[in-house]
Amino acid sequence: MSANDDRIFLKRFSLVIVALAIFAIVMILVAFQFHKTLGQHDNPARVEAISARIQPVAGVYAGETGRAAAMAAAETASAGAAPQVAFDGSLDGAMIYDRVCAACHDSGAAGAPMLVAADWTDRLPKGEDTLVDHAINGIGVMPAKGGRSDLSDEQVRASVEYMLAQVQ
Known part of the structure; x- marks a missing residue:
């Protein structure tokens, strides 16, 4: 080459x-x-989803104009439908226990007392009202109302009463 x-x-x-x-x-x-x-x-569903995601989480109200807006928002919220109560407001403690409480109290998960007398010896002397208060507000790793914020206080009391009847 x-x-x-x-x-x-x-x-x-x-x-x-x-x-x-x-x-x-x-x-x-x-x-x-x-x-x-x-x-x-653009897909209309996608545009709507984006609009929903970028909405402010809460409003900022300042001065008299803000106070009026806050009052109007509160009235609108209170005029809406009543909050849903779990299990249609049923006070059947056994049913509530089976659907909410049993997940932890049947297995002893995270230290939850099982329905055996030995697990309740130090709790029973505190009284039923204290136990109901702990169930409603949570104690230790147990969340308030067993993690079901839609339970009413009466439903929680019915469930605690059922549990205590099973222990005795």
Whole structure:
């Protein structure tokens, strides 16, 4: 091979590279043109979901105007439907225990006392009202109302009374 052959190769190779670069630029320009003509069609459900996510969590009320807005918001909230109560307000302690309390109290999870007298010897002397208060407000790792904030205080009391009847 001679130096002349190398020059011819480099000349042809550089022409191929330049042609490919020009072809790539033309393809990019064509793609931009198609993109402009298609336009944007957002999914309405997606737009609604984005709007819901960027809504403020709470309002900021300042001065008399803010106070009026806060009062109007409070009236609107209170005029809405009454809060839902778990299990249609049933006071069946056994049913509430089975559906809420049994998850921890049947297995002793996280130190929950099981329904055996030995687990309740230090708790029973505190009295039923104290036990109900602990069940409503939570104690230790037990969450308030067993993690079901939709339970009424009466439902929690019925469940505690059922548990105590099973222990004795």
